[in-house]
Structure formats: structure tokens, C-alpha cells
Amino acid sequence: EIVLTQSPATLSLSPGERATLSCGASQSVGNNYLAWYQQRPGLAPRLLIYGATNRATGIPDRFSGSGSGTDFTLTISRLEPEDVAVYYCQKYGDSSVFGPGTKVEIK
Amino acid sequence: QVQLVESGGGVVQPGRSLRLSCAASGFTFSEYGMHWVRQAAGKGLEWVSVIWYDGSRKYYGDSVKDRFTISRDNSRNTLYLHMDSLRVEDTAVYYCARDPSLSPMYQFDFWGQGILVTVSS
Numbered sequence: 674e675i676v677l678t679q680s681p682a683t684l685s686l687s688p689g690e691r692a693t694l695s696c697g698a699s700q701s702v703g704n705n706y707l708a709w710y711q712q713r714p715g716l717a718p719r720l721l722i723y724g725a726t727n728r729a730t731g732i733p734d735r736f737s738g739s740g741s742g743t744d745f746t747l748t749i750s751r752l753e754p755e756d757v758a759v760y761y762c763q764k765y766g767d768s769s770v771f772g773p774g775t776k777v778e779i780k
Numbered sequence: 781q782v783q784l785v786e787s788g789g790g791v792v793q794p795g796r797s798l799r800l801s802c803a804a805s806g807f808t809f810s811e812y813g814m815h816w817v818r819q820a821a822g823k824g825l826e827w828v829s830v831i832w833y834d835g836s837r838k839y840y841g842d843s844v845k846d847r848f849t850i851s852r853d854n855s856r857n858t859l860y861l862h863m864d865s866l867r868v869e870d871t872a873v874y875y876c877a878r879d880p881s882l883s884p885m886y887q888f889d890f891w892g893q894g895i896l897v898t899v900s901s
Contacts, residue, residue, distance in 0.1 A: 708887055710825075717875055717891040718825065729889065761825055769815075769827035769886040 675700055675764050677772035685778040692749040694775045696762035701742045706766035709738055709747045712774075713758045721760075722747065754779055782806040784876050784892035791898045792866055802859040802876030802892055810834070810854040813884030816861045818872040819894075828874070829861065830884050844870075866899045873897075 676699040686692055696707065705725040710718040720729040722738035725745055735750040749756055757779055762772040788800040802814070816828040829840045829850040838850050849862040859876050873896050877888035 706885070706887075710888075717894050718888070719891070720887070720889050723887055723889075763825075763887075765886040767886070769817075771825045771827070773824050 674768070675702065675770050677762055677764060677770055679760075679762060679772040679775045681775060682773075683776045683778065685780050686752050687780045688752055688754060690752050692752050692756070692777055694747040694749075694760055694777075696740075696745040696747070696772050698743040698745075698764065702745075702764050703766060705741050706764060707738075707740070707745050708763045708765055709736075710761045710763060711756075711758045712761065713755075718761065723765075749777075752777070752779070782878065782890045784878065784890060786874065786876055786892045786895035789874065789895035789897045791900060793901050794866060794868055794899055796866055797862070797864045798866060798897060799863070800861040800874055800876075800895060800897070802861075804857045804859065804876075804878075807878070809852075809857040811882060813879035813881060814852060814859045815877045815879060815884070815886070815888060816850060816859075817875045817877050817888065817891075818870075819875070820869075820872045823872075826872075827886065830879070830886065831859070832884065833882050863897070866897075868899050871897060871899045 678697045707725045709722040712718040726738045759774040764770045783805045785803045815830045831850045847865045851860045873894040875894045876892045878890040880889040
């Protein structure tokens with residue numbers, strides 16, 4: 674089974690800065706079935722990105738996804754206070770595997 | 781708008797049973813696969829179970845196989861999770877989540893608010 678790793682574990686940035694979150698897979702993710710979820714404190718997760726690069730409905734365009742194969746990236750172009758959350762990558766398709774998450778904090 | 785509302789959580793002793801419900805609205809429930817996903821306090825997300833749009837197929841994670849049963853009532857727009865032989869390690873917030881595909885792709889486009897299940901003596 675695919676194992677996902679995420680780095681860094683915690684990211685602390687100032688408002689307006691660019692955030693780059695990485696997700697690595699132990700083997701190639703077929704069809705780029707890689708999603709990103711945002712989980713704000715005390716709330717349920719929310720789908721941000723699917724198919725590695727596609728924004729889900731209603732997601733601001735400051736969020737973007739890239740990558741293929743075993744290396745994927747979620748970028749928040751200009752960090753806002755409401756972006757404080759844990760971000761999970763997930764492989765989907767014929768099963769679900771989540772990464773351990775990256776916590777994004779505001780300095 | 782899509783809404784998923786879980787209920788039925790609470791405190792239960794190890795070895796006992798509990799049934800969770802998830803009431804769906806704002807979409808045609810019978811046209812979507814549905815999942816349960818759980819999260820222990822301070823931990824990551826763990827997929828628990830999936831049911832096809834018509835209830836014809838059901839799959840479970842290894843940690844709950846043979847103890848949990850997923851079901852649905854499309855006439856009531858409700859998803860269920862029957863949990864037997866509960867263990868302390870089943871303590872978590874349980875989320876129901878919609879799969880955007882008729883035949884589930886294990887992608888979750890809408891989530892409920894979650895319901896806490898605590899297994900403790």
C-alpha cells in the first residue's frame with residue numbers, strides 16, 4: 674500500500690507570505706489521484722484540491738496544487754489568517770490513504 | 781446546499797455497541813457513495829468504511845472489519861454505522877462524507893460536522 678509523507682510538519686509564516694507544502698508517495702499515485710484537505714481548528718476537513726491540480730468548488734485561487742507521480746505540492750500564494758489549519762494530502766481511487774498532515778501557523 | 785448531520789455518538793463501555801446516523805440533505809442521496817472517516821484526538825484522518833450508492837457493496841478498514849457495519853436507507857436519506865465490540869482505540873470523532881462518484885473513488889467532497897464516540901469504562 675502507498676505511504677504518504679508530508680513536510681514540513683509545521684510551517685510558521687507571516688500573513689501575505691507564500692506557503693509551500695509537500696506530499697511524497699512511496700510509489701507512483703495512479704492517474705494523479707491526489708487530493709488536499711484543509712482542517713481548521715475544531716472543524717471538519719474540507720476538500721481543497723483533487724486530481725493533484727484541480728480546485729474544488731468555492732476554493733479561493735490563492736490555493737493551487739501541482740505535481741505528479743510521487744511528488745506533490747500545495748501552494749498558498751498569499752497566506753491569510755483564516756488559512757491557519759492542518760493540511761492533509763490523500764491518495765484516492767481504489768482506496769484511501771492520508772498523509773500525516775502539515776500544520777500551518779501564522780507568526 | 782449539501783448538508784450532512786451526524787448523530788448517535790456518546791460514551792460507551794468497551795465491548796458494547798453503538799449506532800451512528802448521518803442525515804443527508806441538499807442533494808440526491810441515492811446517487812452517491814458514502815463513507816465514514818474517523819479522527820482520534822490530536823491525530824490524523826482514518827478511513828473507516830464505504831457503501832455504494834445502492835448499498836450493493838460495502839468495504840471496511842482493517843481496524844474495524846468484522847466489528848462495524850455500514851448501511852443506508854435511501855428512502856430516508858440516511859447513512860448508518862453500526863459499531864459492535866467497541867474498543868478503547870475506537871474513541872474518535874466520526875465523520876460521514878460524500879463521495880462525488882456513483883462508484884466510490886474514496887474522495888470526499890462534503891463532510892459532516894463530526895460526532896464524538898468515547899469508549900471508556
